[in-house]
Each structure stands twice: as structure tokens, then as C-alpha cells.
Amino acid sequence: MTQSAHQDAESLPVPQRLLATATRLFAERGYDRTSVQEIVESAGVTKGALYHYFGSKDDLLHEVYARVLRLQQERLDAYADADAPVEQRLREAAADVVVTTLENFDDTRIFFRSMHHLSPEKQKQVRAERRRYHERFRALVEEGQRAGVFSTATPAELVVDYHFGSVHHLGAWYRPDGRLSPQEVADHLADLLLRALRP
Incomplete structure (x- = not known):
């Protein structure tokens, strides 16, 4: 972390500072190789402060992803x-x-790599949150199919899985310093989805 990035992190409220630090360390070292002690030392706070805002390291991992999903x-x-x-x-x-997803690349990559470390209860919660998102997205496809704007040849559920499969696969190939910007990748994938739906 550069000096200015470190100063920026220090000016954050404690919960955001802990999240920013945990995200960076999980991305650099992996969730399972990062200790609570390393997080609090790097964030410049006490263990008591961490447990005040987050009950566990597991809670930090959940929040890394949950804030992206809320957005x-x-x-x-x-x-x-x-x-x-x-x-x-x-x-x-x-x-x-x-x-x-690409603007919060560390968060989403950490999560997909580390979700299995969450408690069964937290995994269930995340699946419910993601299901709500997918259902709202699917409702848009179904609305277009009912209106005759989109083809009904492929079930809406499969169309949604096709698009989100592409989103989940981004971590395997996308490079922030690569040829395509997040918006360009987004435009290509959105156009592919709409082409698949045209009658």
C-alpha cells in the first residue's frame, strides 16, 4: 500500500477501514491465510474494535460481498x-x-474463491440474496417475452443463467490493465444477451 493510500485508509471510519484492509489482504494472501491479528494490525485498530463491528472474520468476508450485492x-x-x-x-x-462486478473486482473474486469458508447459515443467506437478484432480473426477461419483444424459444431461467455464467467467469480472464474497459466488456455481454433474445 502506498503512503497516500495508507493515509486514505486511516481517514475512513473504523468499519470501512476494516473492510478495506480485509479486502486488500484477502485479495493478496487469500482468506484462509489471513489472520484476524494481521487485519487489525494493518488497519491500525484493536481486536475489540473488529469484534464490535464484525462478530468474526467470517462476518467480514460476508460483508465484502454483501455490499456489492446491495449496490x-x-x-x-x-x-x-x-x-x-x-x-x-x-x-x-x-x-x-x-x-x-468489474469495478469491485477484488471483492467479487475474493468471494467466489472463498464463499465455502462461510458458515452454512451465512451461505444460505447469500444464496437467498442472490436468488432475489436473479428473480428480479428474470422478471425483466419474462416481461419482454410476454410482450412479444423477446423470443420465448429459450426459457427465461436459462437466459439468466447464460448471462450470469458469463459474469461469474470474468474473474478467470479479465485484467484491469487489459485492452477492454469495464464498460466495453459490459456492452459486449449485454449485446450478446439481447441478440440471444431477439425473435
Whole structure:
């Protein structure tokens, strides 16, 4: 961490500082190879402070992902509720999940690599949160299918799995310093989805 990045982290409120530090360490070392002691020392806080805001390291891992999912859910709800043609709303939602995943790349990569470390209860909670997101996204596809804007040849559930499979695979190939920007990747994937849905 550079001196200025370290100073920026120090100016954050304690919960955000702990999250920023944990995210960086989990990305660099892996969740299972990062101790609570290393997190609190690097964040410049006490273990008591960590346990005040997060009950465990497991809670930190959950929050790393949950904050991205909350952002994505809010944005999807805004697109879905907008007064625009369904094709436009779906395209914007499909591109947005790619952009927000890539703009929070460490968070999402850490999570998919480390989700199995969560307690069964937390895993269940995350699956329920993700299911809510997928169901809202699928409802947009179904709305377009009912209106005759999208083809009904492929079930909406499969269409959604196809798009989110691409999103989950980003961690395997995307490079922040690569040729394509997050928005360009998002536009390509959103266009592929809409092409697959055209009657």
C-alpha cells in the first residue's frame, strides 16, 4: 500500500477501514491465510474494535460481498422500475451487473474463491440474496417475452443463467490493465444477451 493510500485508509471510519484492509489482504494472501491479528494490525485498530463491528472474520468476508450485492440490487431495482421500454431496461441492467462486478473486482473474486469458508447459515443467506437478484432480473426477461419483444424459444431461467455464467467467469480472464474497459466488456455481454433474445 502506498503512503497516500495508507493515509486514505486511516481517514475512513473504523468499519470501512476494516473492510478495506480485509479486502486488500484477502485479495493478496487469500482468506484462509489471513489472520484476524494481521487485519487489525494493518488497519491500525484493536481486536475489540473488529469484534464490535464484525462478530468474526467470517462476518467480514460476508460483508465484502454483501455490499456489492446491495449496490447491484439497488441499481437493478431502479432499472426494472424505470419508465422505459423493457429491452432498454434489460440491456442497462445486464450491462450494469458487469460494470459493478468489474469495478469491485477484488471483492467479487475474493468471494467466489472463498464463499465455502462461510458458515452454512451465512451461505444460505447469500444464496437467498442472490436468488432475489436473479428473480428480479428474470422478471425483466419474462416481461419482454410476454410482450412479444423477446423470443420465448429459450426459457427465461436459462437466459439468466447464460448471462450470469458469463459474469461469474470474468474473474478467470479479465485484467484491469487489459485492452477492454469495464464498460466495453459490459456492452459486449449485454449485446450478446439481447441478440440471444431477439425473435
